[in-house]
Amino acid sequence: MIKDNDSVNVSVKAYFLIGFYFISPCLFSQNQKVADSLIAVFQTQQLELNQKFEVLRGIAANHINPDIGLQYANKLISLSEKEEEFVWLYRGYLQQGNAYKLKGNLSLAVESFFKSLKAAQRADYTPGIGGAYLSVGDTYANNNDHENGIKYRNRAIEILRTTEDSVTLATALLNTGYEYYLIDGYDSALAFYKESGRIFENKDFVIGKAYNLGNSGLVYAKQGDNKLAESQIREAISILESFEDSYAITEFEIEMASIYQQKSELREALKYAESAMELALKDGLKKRIRDASLKLSELHADLGDFEKAFSYQSQYIAYRDSINNEETIRKMADLRTEYEVSQKQAEVDLLNEQKRNQQLIGAGLTAVLLLAGALAFTFYRNNKEKQRVNLILSEQKEEIEAQRDQLDELNKSKDKFFSIISHDLRGPVHAFKGMSRLIKMYIDQNSIHELAEINEHFDNSVDQLSTLLDDLLEWAVAQQGNVPYNPEKVKLNAVADELIGLFNNMARAKKIELIAEVPDDLMLWADLNSIRTILRNLLNNALKFTPEGGWIKLSAARAGERGEVKVEDTGIGIARDKLETLFKLAGHKRSWGTEGEKGLGLGLQLVYEFSKMNGGEVRVESEEGKGTSFTLVVPVYRGEPVPSAQT
Incomplete structure (x- = not known):
C-alpha cells in the first residue's frame, strides 16, 4: 500500500510515464498491487480528466475482487457518459462486463459487452469493436455455447487484423484457440496458440506469454503428453502469481490436479485442487469454485x-x-437476438433511406424527362430500380419475421424439454431417499448385516440413475430442443424388471409390496424412452400415495392389436372432482403423498402426452380410500412399423 504523498506522486508519475498498457478484454489479467496503488492515487491526487479515465480503468481491470472492480467500472461509465467520451464509455462497459463475468453472472456480462460494442461503433473505434466482439464470444463460450463463441471471436479477428493493435489480435487468437480446445479441436487450438505466441514474444507481453504457455499445456494434457503439459502449466502459474491473477491460476491448478490424478499421485493432486478452491472462494470466482x-x-x-x-x-x-440456469441461457439468447435484429433493422433503415433518395432523384428526373422527351428510357429504368428495392425490403422483412418465429418456437421447445428433465430426475432421487431411510432404520436397530446388503442396492440405484442421465443427454444432443419419438420393438418384461429394481428401495422403506406380472412374450411398438417415462411416473405416483403396508402391481396383457399395461395400488385414491382435470397442466395442482412427498402434476401431463405420441391412450379408475388403477393402451409389435399418432 502507498503510505504518503511522495510515494503516491512517484506511483502516478511512473504509471503515466509507462502509459496504461492495454489489458485484453478476455485475458482477465489482474494485478492487485497495481490496483491498490491506483486506488491511493485516485483518492489522494488531483488528476486531469484523461488521467481519471486511465486510473479508473486500471483499478477496474486489475482488482481481484470483482465487486470492487464493478464499482470503479461504473464510475468510469458515469464519467464517460457525462463527458460524452465514447471510447472511454466502451472501455467502462468492457470492464463492467468482465466484473460480471468473474461473478458468474453471464447474462449481465453479455449485456454489458453489447453496450461496449455499441459505444465503440458510435466512436468508430475499430480496435474497440474487435475487443467487444472478442468479449461477447468469450462469454458465450463460458456458457458452453461454442458455436456463437467461435462466431464472434472470428469476427473479432477479422476486424483486429486491420488495426495496429497486435496485442489484442494475439489475445483474440489465444481465446479462439481456447474455444477449439473446449470442443476437442486440439490441432486447431495449437495452431492459434502458435500464432498468438509469436506476437506476445515479439511484443514481450509477459501476461500474454503466460496465458499462451498455460493454455498450450492444457492441450498437451488432453493429448496425453503430461510431462510437457506439467512443465508449461507450472511456468505459467509461476508468472501469474506475481500478478495475483487468481482467475487464470485457479484454472491451471485444477488442470495440474488432473495431471497428478492420471499419474495416481492423489495427494499431490489434492494439494493443487484445494489451493484452487481456496483462491476461488477468496475472490468469489463462481466458475472456478464449480470446477474445483x-x-x-x-x-x-x-x-x-x-x-x-x-x-x-x-x-x-x-x-x-x-451459472448455467435456464433463465441465463434465455436472457443471453434474447440479447443475441436483439442485437442481430437491430443490425438487420439498421440495414432496412438504410435501404429505406436509399429508397427515399431514389424517389427524390426519380421525381427530378421525371421533370427533366417530361421537358426533354427523349429520356423516357431513363425514367423507365429508375422505376424498375425502385421495384427491386421494394422487393429487397419485402424479402428482408419476411426473413426477420421468420427468424423471430423460429426463435420463439425454439424457446418453447427448450422450456418443455427442461421441464421433462427436471421431472424425470425426481423418481431416482426418491429411490435414494428410500434407501436413506433404510440405512437410518438399520443403524437404529444395529443391523450391520443389513447395512452391508444396502451397498449392493446402492450400486444398482446409482447405475440406474446413470442410465437415466445418459438417456436424457442423448435426447438433448439428438433433438436440440424437440421431444423425440423413435418407435421400436420394446420388450415390456425387461422394462418392468428395470423399473421394479429402481423403486425397490423406496417401496421397502414404506413397507409396500411391489408386484410385477408381465408376460415374457409381450412386445410393444413404441418409443422406449417415453414408455420408461410413463411407467416411471405412474409407479412413482403410486408409491407416493400408497400408505405403509399396501401393495402396487404392474401387470400387462394383449388385447387384439393393442397392449394394455396396468399400474394398480391400494393408495388413498383420487377425488371424483379431480379426475376430469387429472391430465391437464393448468391451475394449482400441487399435492402431497402419504409422507409429505411433493407432487406438481407434471408427471401425469407427461403420461398423457407420451401415450398420445405413441398412438395410444391412458385411462384411470379410482375410489377414495381404496386405491387407483391407471391403464396404458399402446400398439403391440406386429413385425412392421405401426403408423404414429404423434401430434
Whole structure:
C-alpha cells in the first residue's frame, strides 16, 4: 500500500510515464498491487480528466475482487457518459462486463459487452469493436455455447487484423484457440496458440506469454503428453502469481490436479485442487469454485472418502446450476437476438433511406424527362430500380419475421424439454431417499448385516440413475430442443424388471409390496424412452400415495392389436372432482403423498402426452380410500412399423 504523498506522486508519475498498457478484454489479467496503488492515487491526487479515465480503468481491470472492480467500472461509465467520451464509455462497459463475468453472472456480462460494442461503433473505434466482439464470444463460450463463441471471436479477428493493435489480435487468437480446445479441436487450438505466441514474444507481453504457455499445456494434457503439459502449466502459474491473477491460476491448478490424478499421485493432486478452491472462494470466482468442487469430488472418491466426495459433488451441482440456469441461457439468447435484429433493422433503415433518395432523384428526373422527351428510357429504368428495392425490403422483412418465429418456437421447445428433465430426475432421487431411510432404520436397530446388503442396492440405484442421465443427454444432443419419438420393438418384461429394481428401495422403506406380472412374450411398438417415462411416473405416483403396508402391481396383457399395461395400488385414491382435470397442466395442482412427498402434476401431463405420441391412450379408475388403477393402451409389435399418432 502507498503510505504518503511522495510515494503516491512517484506511483502516478511512473504509471503515466509507462502509459496504461492495454489489458485484453478476455485475458482477465489482474494485478492487485497495481490496483491498490491506483486506488491511493485516485483518492489522494488531483488528476486531469484523461488521467481519471486511465486510473479508473486500471483499478477496474486489475482488482481481484470483482465487486470492487464493478464499482470503479461504473464510475468510469458515469464519467464517460457525462463527458460524452465514447471510447472511454466502451472501455467502462468492457470492464463492467468482465466484473460480471468473474461473478458468474453471464447474462449481465453479455449485456454489458453489447453496450461496449455499441459505444465503440458510435466512436468508430475499430480496435474497440474487435475487443467487444472478442468479449461477447468469450462469454458465450463460458456458457458452453461454442458455436456463437467461435462466431464472434472470428469476427473479432477479422476486424483486429486491420488495426495496429497486435496485442489484442494475439489475445483474440489465444481465446479462439481456447474455444477449439473446449470442443476437442486440439490441432486447431495449437495452431492459434502458435500464432498468438509469436506476437506476445515479439511484443514481450509477459501476461500474454503466460496465458499462451498455460493454455498450450492444457492441450498437451488432453493429448496425453503430461510431462510437457506439467512443465508449461507450472511456468505459467509461476508468472501469474506475481500478478495475483487468481482467475487464470485457479484454472491451471485444477488442470495440474488432473495431471497428478492420471499419474495416481492423489495427494499431490489434492494439494493443487484445494489451493484452487481456496483462491476461488477468496475472490468469489463462481466458475472456478464449480470446477474445483468437481475435481475435489473425484479425488476424494478415488481416495475412498465418500462423505467428502458427496459434499463436494453437491457443491458442484449448486454452483453449476447457478451459472448455467435456464433463465441465463434465455436472457443471453434474447440479447443475441436483439442485437442481430437491430443490425438487420439498421440495414432496412438504410435501404429505406436509399429508397427515399431514389424517389427524390426519380421525381427530378421525371421533370427533366417530361421537358426533354427523349429520356423516357431513363425514367423507365429508375422505376424498375425502385421495384427491386421494394422487393429487397419485402424479402428482408419476411426473413426477420421468420427468424423471430423460429426463435420463439425454439424457446418453447427448450422450456418443455427442461421441464421433462427436471421431472424425470425426481423418481431416482426418491429411490435414494428410500434407501436413506433404510440405512437410518438399520443403524437404529444395529443391523450391520443389513447395512452391508444396502451397498449392493446402492450400486444398482446409482447405475440406474446413470442410465437415466445418459438417456436424457442423448435426447438433448439428438433433438436440440424437440421431444423425440423413435418407435421400436420394446420388450415390456425387461422394462418392468428395470423399473421394479429402481423403486425397490423406496417401496421397502414404506413397507409396500411391489408386484410385477408381465408376460415374457409381450412386445410393444413404441418409443422406449417415453414408455420408461410413463411407467416411471405412474409407479412413482403410486408409491407416493400408497400408505405403509399396501401393495402396487404392474401387470400387462394383449388385447387384439393393442397392449394394455396396468399400474394398480391400494393408495388413498383420487377425488371424483379431480379426475376430469387429472391430465391437464393448468391451475394449482400441487399435492402431497402419504409422507409429505411433493407432487406438481407434471408427471401425469407427461403420461398423457407420451401415450398420445405413441398412438395410444391412458385411462384411470379410482375410489377414495381404496386405491387407483391407471391403464396404458399402446400398439403391440406386429413385425412392421405401426403408423404414429404423434401430434
